[in-house]
Each structure stands twice: as C-alpha cells, then as structure tokens.
Amino acid sequence: MxxxxxxxxxxxxxxxxxFYASVEQRDDASLRGRPVVVAWRGARSVVCAASYEARTFGIRSAMPALRAEKLCPQAVFVPPDFxxxxxxxxxxxxxxxxxxxxxxxxxxxxxxxxxxxxxxxxxxxxxxxxxxxxxxxxxxxxxxxxxxxxxxxxxxxxxxxxxxxxxxxxxxxxxLDFLAPLPVAKLPGVGKVMEGKLADLGIQTVGQLRAHGLQGLERRFGRWGRRLHELSQGIDEHAVESERPTTQVSAEDTFAQDVTLEHTTEAIERLAAKAWAAAQREGDRSGRTVVLKLKTADFRILTRSHTPPTPPTSLQEVVAIALDLRSRVELPARVRYRLVGVGLANFRRHDELPPQPGLF
Incomplete structure (x- = not known):
C-alpha cells in the first residue's frame, strides 16, 4: 500500500x-474451461464477449461471429442474455x-x-x-x-x-516513468488515424510524444496538440461524473439480408419508436436532434442529422424527419445496406429550450 x-x-x-462469458461459465458448469463465445450464430452476428479460453484463439469482442467460428471451430456459442x-x-x-x-x-x-x-x-x-x-x-x-x-x-x-x-x-x-515506454495508442482519443499522423512525425511512444514538446504539437494539431501534451505528462482533470445526463438515445438493427435504401422504411419506423420511447423516460429533458445512421454492405457508415427549430413532439415527427434524412443519402440506388439506426441527440432541459414560435 x-x-x-x-x-x-x-x-x-x-x-x-x-464479463458476459464469465457469467455463462459461472451458471453452466459444462462451459467452464472451454472456449465460450457469447453471440448469436449466423452471418450477421458479431461477438459480444469471449472467454479467456476463446481469446487464446484470437477471438475478440465485435468480431464477426463467422470469423470467430473459423478461428476456433470447437468454440461453444451461447446467445447473450442481457x-x-x-x-x-x-x-x-x-x-x-x-x-x-x-x-x-x-x-x-x-x-x-x-x-x-x-x-x-x-x-x-x-x-x-x-x-x-x-x-x-x-x-x-x-x-x-x-x-x-x-x-x-x-x-x-x-x-x-x-x-x-x-x-x-x-x-x-x-x-511519468510508467507512461514513457507505452505506445501512443494507449492514450485516450488516439485511434488508428492519429497514431499514423504521430508516426509520420517519428512519434510512437508516449515518451517521444512528451519530448516533441507543447509548441510542436500545438502547431501540428491545434488544441488537440495541447491535450496530447497533457496526456503525455499524465495530466487529466476530468472528474468522476456520478450522474451524467443522457446526451443521446438510439436504436439500431442489422438486417438478415442486405437491402436497398427504399426497403429500410419499416425498420426506420420501428427503430424510431424505440428511440422515442427511450426519450420519453428522460422526463423534463428532450432531444433536439434526430439522427439517422446507415451502414452499407461494405461496412461504410453514413450518418445524417437534423435539428428543427423546436424539439420533435411526437413519434410521427421523428419518423418524418428520419425519412427526410434518408432522402439526403446520395449514393447510387443499387447500394445495399446491412444496418440502420435512428436516434435522438442534443438533449436539453425544457427550461433551456428556445420558446416555440407563436402562430401570429
């Protein structure tokens, strides 16, 4: 100590x-010591969790279930029980x-x-x-x-x-000594793209990032450069937030088979209903922005959003905006989609919202 x-x-x-795999192994003794994959089987499914026995085969969360099955044919697939x-x-x-x-x-x-x-x-x-x-x-x-x-x-x-x-x-x-040898990818916010940009500057470790200096990072990355410098110094003033207010609610679904854009209507209506129901549980807070998410068959993600002058007041309004957002997708009609999602974002308390315009 x-x-x-x-x-x-x-x-x-x-x-x-x-977690999920460990709960399954705890509750079913026959699964203990075996490679357990928590996922539905099928071409559209992804891995929710993998036991440590399964991880030795390279299976990881968010991996397509079919790939997990190829990596470990003897894996036991268990449907998730949330x-x-x-x-x-x-x-x-x-x-x-x-x-x-x-x-x-x-x-x-x-x-x-x-x-x-x-x-x-x-x-x-x-x-x-x-x-x-x-x-x-x-x-x-x-x-x-x-x-x-x-x-x-x-x-x-x-x-x-x-x-x-x-x-x-x-x-x-x-x-400082702990951070110095770590790869920069360990820092929050440093994904593949930023990792590549830093590599172009000869920066691969946190120690090298620190040595690059504040001014050099700010010149190259602006305000984010300052944040990178602070992280390299181990500085992070973000407090633990015990009651973070909701900023977005959403629902999404993966189709059993890829569909064209015009065949997403029923799913958009159904998912909008789920998002609207979740938003109603926020009480004195409303979502101002409607968000539509689409994922193409080749895994390209598209998002469209719209913030009307006043927050949507009905499910029908949310659906209408989501369908209008769909019309803004400019990809060829032949493109097929594997996933659609609808959300409400930019939540504000009712007393923070702009007044509804008068009729006269």
Missing part, C-alpha cells in the same frame, strides 16, 4: 473479467456504493470510482480496490480487475495491466 499526497485524487477503475448480465451488474454497483457515491459507469462491466474519501475509512485506494474485488468474488462468484491511479485515464490503463483477477497501482511519483 502507499500514501497519496494531499490534494491528489484517488481513482479506481474496476473492470469485470470477460437480463441476467444487468442483474449481476446491479449487484456489482451495490458493492461499489458501499465505498463511494462517486461512481461513473461506463458499461455493464466497468466503472470509475473516486475513492479520495471512502465510506469504509480504509487506509488507501489500494485497500478499497482489494475490498471491492474480494466482495465481487464472494458475492457474485466472478472476478474483476482494478487499476488505481491519480486520474481516470491512468486508472483505466492500469486495470488492464494484471488481467484477469488482478490490480495495479500507478503511484503519482511514477506516472
């Missing part, structure tokens, strides 16, 4: 190990809440916790992480990994360091 300097945040990132996974996730959240109210869920299986002050008066963030992982193991018969650090992005990196069923601490005094 270690002592944190006064004024330094104590952030824990908890990540359940192979009702069960959500129930376990609630159990885990209850364990978190015994230690802090500052909990920021990222998904069903991971969350940030600010334990700068903890309810159990434990001596350190390390002790809190250990207590949480022990309780998860005892009460759910599952394992979790944890990262402990002075901020969120470092804690998330650390939680992956000793997976599965482990934890890792990045002490404040070790932050």
């Amino acid at each position: 270690f002592s944190w300097e006064a004024g330094v945040r104590k952030i824990v990132h908890v990540d359940m190990d192979a 009702v069960r996974y959500k129930a376990v996730s609630r159990q885990v959240r209850e364990i978190f809440a015994r230690h802090t109210d500052l909990i920021e869920p990222l998904s069903l299986d991971e969350a940030y916790l600010d334990v700068t002050r903890n309810k159990q008066d434990l001596a350190s963030a390390t002790a809190v992480a250990t207590a949480i992982r022990d309780a998860i193991r005892e009460e759910t018969r599952l394992t979790a990994s944890a990262g402990i650090a002075p901020n969120k992005f470092l804690a998330k990196i650390a939680s992956d360091w000793r997976k599965p069923d482990g934890q890792y601490v990045i002490k404040p005094a070790r932050v």
Whole structure:
C-alpha cells in the first residue's frame, strides 16, 4: 500500500473479467474451461464477449461471429442474455456504493470510482480496490480487475495491466516513468488515424510524444496538440461524473439480408419508436436532434442529422424527419445496406429550450 499526497485524487477503475462469458461459465458448469463465445450464430452476428479460453484463439469482442467460428471451430456459442448480465451488474454497483457515491459507469462491466474519501475509512485506494474485488468474488462468484491511479485515464490503463483477477497501482511519483515506454495508442482519443499522423512525425511512444514538446504539437494539431501534451505528462482533470445526463438515445438493427435504401422504411419506423420511447423516460429533458445512421454492405457508415427549430413532439415527427434524412443519402440506388439506426441527440432541459414560435 502507499500514501497519496494531499490534494491528489484517488481513482479506481474496476473492470469485470470477460464479463458476459464469465457469467455463462459461472451458471453452466459444462462451459467452464472451454472456449465460450457469447453471440448469436449466423452471418450477421458479431461477438459480444469471449472467454479467456476463446481469446487464446484470437477471438475478440465485435468480431464477426463467422470469423470467430473459423478461428476456433470447437468454440461453444451461447446467445447473450442481457437480463441476467444487468442483474449481476446491479449487484456489482451495490458493492461499489458501499465505498463511494462517486461512481461513473461506463458499461455493464466497468466503472470509475473516486475513492479520495471512502465510506469504509480504509487506509488507501489500494485497500478499497482489494475490498471491492474480494466482495465481487464472494458475492457474485466472478472476478474483476482494478487499476488505481491519480486520474481516470491512468486508472483505466492500469486495470488492464494484471488481467484477469488482478490490480495495479500507478503511484503519482511514477506516472511519468510508467507512461514513457507505452505506445501512443494507449492514450485516450488516439485511434488508428492519429497514431499514423504521430508516426509520420517519428512519434510512437508516449515518451517521444512528451519530448516533441507543447509548441510542436500545438502547431501540428491545434488544441488537440495541447491535450496530447497533457496526456503525455499524465495530466487529466476530468472528474468522476456520478450522474451524467443522457446526451443521446438510439436504436439500431442489422438486417438478415442486405437491402436497398427504399426497403429500410419499416425498420426506420420501428427503430424510431424505440428511440422515442427511450426519450420519453428522460422526463423534463428532450432531444433536439434526430439522427439517422446507415451502414452499407461494405461496412461504410453514413450518418445524417437534423435539428428543427423546436424539439420533435411526437413519434410521427421523428419518423418524418428520419425519412427526410434518408432522402439526403446520395449514393447510387443499387447500394445495399446491412444496418440502420435512428436516434435522438442534443438533449436539453425544457427550461433551456428556445420558446416555440407563436402562430401570429
């Protein structure tokens, strides 16, 4: 254990190990020790989760199920049961809440916790992480990994360091040394495109990024250059947000067979209804912007959006806007689509919205 300097945040990132697959293996003894893939079978399906036994074959989440089957023909495919996974996730959240109210869920299986002050008066963030992982193991018969650090992005990196069923601490005094040898892709926001741009500058590690200096990064990338420099220094002031307001609700579906644009009407109407129902649960907040998402047969993603002067007030209005957005797609009529989605975004409280224009 270690002592944190006064004024330094104590952030824990908890990540359940192979969550969906682990729940399946826990509840069905015949699956234990076997390569389990949580996915529906079929040409249109993707992997929701893979057990560690399946991962040794190169199977990963979001991979097409057919590819997973080719990589490991002996894999056991289990259809996802999100009702069960959500129930376990609630159990885990209850364990978190015994230690802090500052909990920021990222998904069903991971969350940030600010334990700068903890309810159990434990001596350190390390002790809190250990207590949480022990309780998860005892009460759910599952394992979790944890990262402990002075901020969120470092804690998330650390939680992956000793997976599965482990934890890792990045002490404040070790932050710069810890980051220096890491590939820049480990930094939040650095995807394949940015990784390539940095490689063009001879930057592959966080240490090289730091050495490039603030001015050079700002000249090349503007405000994002400043952010990159801060991350290379281990600086991230984003607080744990325990109640993040909804910014978007959406629903999407993958067709059993690719369809032309004109044959997406029924799906758009159905998905708009789902998104509208979710939006109604926001109470005093409304989504101002309607979003249409399409994915072509060759996996090209298209999005179109429209923000009317006042938020949509009915499902029929959402459907009409979504269909109008579809008419703005300018690809040839022969193009076929594998997925469509409809969403409402740009949520605002009703008292923040512009007044509805008068009739006269």
